[in-house]
Amino acid sequence: MTNHSLKCPVCQEPTTKEVITYINTQTMPELVEQLLDNQLYHFECPHCGAVRQVEVQMIYHDPSNKLLIINLANQQYSETLANNLLNLIPDHLDVSDYNLRLVQNIPELIEKVYISHFNQVSDATMEIIKLLTDGLFIKQKPDADINQRFFTIVNNQPKIYYILESEQFFVDYHESLEVFAKDKLHSPNQSPPKGKFIQIDRDWALHALEK
Ligand SMILES: [Zn+2]
Known part of the structure; x- marks a missing residue:
């Protein structure tokens, strides 16, 4: 304290x-x-x-x-x-x-x-999954202006909480995206090293996908 x-x-x-x-x-x-x-x-x-x-x-x-x-x-x-x-x-x-x-x-x-x-995927994999979910989301709502989105658990169900300019809602977590996301992080230099403080966020995921 x-x-x-x-x-x-x-x-x-x-x-x-x-x-x-x-x-x-x-x-x-x-x-x-x-x-x-x-x-x-x-x-x-x-x-x-x-x-x-x-x-x-x-x-x-x-x-x-x-x-x-x-x-x-x-x-x-x-x-x-x-x-x-x-x-x-x-x-x-x-x-x-x-x-x-x-x-x-x-x-x-x-x-x-x-x-x-x-406890199912690393935070690095989760950031990739969130980017992929954004893509699905934008297909359904092309005009959406995404402010923020957070992984969360509601009633024991994994969800992604989207905060838009004028509304907020939960999107289902798609387990099918895990394989693709893990594959994206397959090369060892893309897995975040241990013992070093790192910010794993949207920018990190965008950078990882570029490689
Ligand atoms: Zn006051």
């Missing part, structure tokens, strides 16, 4: 809130639940009552999957930042065989957690 200074985006009043900066999925499973329920970084302004999600630089540690994720909270990555967050992990951790990931914000972190819970 660290104290975080916040300025309410609605009334501009400054306030201080204690926020979680380290989650260990084995020892703090309740925090994972709160994260997925959008409760962990929920902020209610004591002055005007406005309700928002706050962005916090934090580290997510899943020892059983050897996965570490840093939320940059829309800041630039730096080794100092990474080391400061790694120091929050109580025992010295050898991360050389870990999948190390960077995300820009909490919604991206939540997506990574869902991908790890789904």
